[in-house]
Amino acid sequence: PLFGVRLLWRVFRATRKADVVHVHDSQYISSLAGALAAWWYKKPLFVTQHVGIVRHSSRIVLFMQHLTHATAGQLVLRRARRVFILNGAVEKYILSRGITKQKIQFIMNGVDTTLFRPPIDEQERQALRNKYGLPVKETLMLFVGRMVAKKGYDILLDATDGVACGVVFAGSTKPPGDVIAGKGVYVLGERTQKEIAGLYRAC
Numbered sequence: 001p002l003f004g005v006r007l008l009w010r011v012f013r014a015t016r017k018a019d020v021v022h023v024h025d026s027q028y029i030s031s032l033a034g035a036l037a038a039w040w041y042k043k044p045l046f047v048t049q050h051v052g053i054v055r056h057s058s059r060i061v062l063f064m065q066h067l068t069h070a071t072a073g074q075l076v077l078r079r080a081r082r083v084f085i086l087n088g089a090v091e092k093y094i095l096s097r098g099i100t101k102q103k104i105q106f107i108m109n110g111v112d113t114t115l116f117r118p119p120i121d122e123q124e125r126q127a128l129r130n131k132y133g134l135p136v137k138e139t140l141m142l143f144v145g146r147m148v149a150k151k152g153y154d155i156l157l158d159a160t161d162g163v164a165c166g167v168v169f170a171g172s173t174k175p176p177g178d179v180i181a182g183k184g185v186y187v188l189g190e191r192t193q194k195e196i197a198g199l200y201r202a203c
Contacts, residue, residue, distance in 0.1 A: 003029055012037045022046045026080075027065070027073035035076040047076060048084040048107075052093030054150040069097070115194065119201040128202035132168075134186055139165040142203040144196055146173045153179065160184070170199055 007030065015021055015037035023031035026047055038045040053065050077083060077099050084107050085091050094104055119125040126136050134140060141160060145151045147169060157179070160167050166184040169175065170191050181187040191199065 003033075008033050008036075012040065015041050015043055018043060020044045020046060022048070023076065024048050025050055026076035027068040029072070031076050032072040035079045039079060044081045045076075045079050046082050046084065047080040048086075049077070049090055049094060050086060052090055057149065073097075115197045116200060117197075125202060128198050132186075132188060132199060132202060134168065134202060135166065138184070140168050140186075140203040141165055142168045142170070142199055144170050144199070147171045147175050147179060148173065157185075168199065168203055170196060 011030070011033040015034070021034045021038040021043050023034040023045070024047075025031060026049060031047070035045055037043075053062070053069065056062050056065070074097060077094065077097055080103065083094055083099060083104050085094060085104055086107065086109060091104055091106070095101065119128070128134075129136050141156065143151075143153055143156055145153075147153050153169065153176075156167060166186060168186045168188060169179060170188045172190045175181075175187050179185065179187060188199070
């Protein structure tokens with residue numbers, strides 16, 4: 001979220017050569033720099049808005065989110081020619097910021113269906129479970145992502161408490177203290193995309 005003083009110079013230099021400017025999420029300093037450069041060089045600005053306000057336990061973090069969304073974020077969204085969204089929750093948030101529905105475009109995430117596909121049969125699923133040290137018979141839920149509060153891993157753990165299923169965690173960050181392997185919790189750590197596809201088939 002923090003950049004050096006050369007940020008504006010680099011963004012303006014890149015924008016001068018560009019046909020369009022595309023930024024991800026409206027509230028970051030880099031997105032604001034991109035929006036300013038797009039305005040300066042009269043280049044069309046596009047925003048992919050991934051999230052709205054993210055739940056957080058810290059009141060300071062929540063306050064800063066609201067502040068940046070209401071200031072820099074609002075400026076970026078209003079300057080955008082089109083705002084791309086990935087789900088209805090983000091659309092609701094964008095509309096609440098005063099952005100017209102005509103400016104919003106829903107685009108689904110792409111997926112490589114040759115890599116991410118269902119298992120061919122039960123034997124493939126069982127072989128993958130054996131490969132990753134997962135139980136063959138147990139019902140498993142898979143969590144893929146950074147294990148931070150805003151991703152909701154704790155909601156998944158709460159939902160499976162007392163339910164006859166296990167939870168498999170695959171992600172790039174060290175598990176928080178409340179995620180302990182054992183008793184139906186399987187922590188596999190960072191994995192390649194090919195391995196992640198295999199875990200989807202396994203679960």
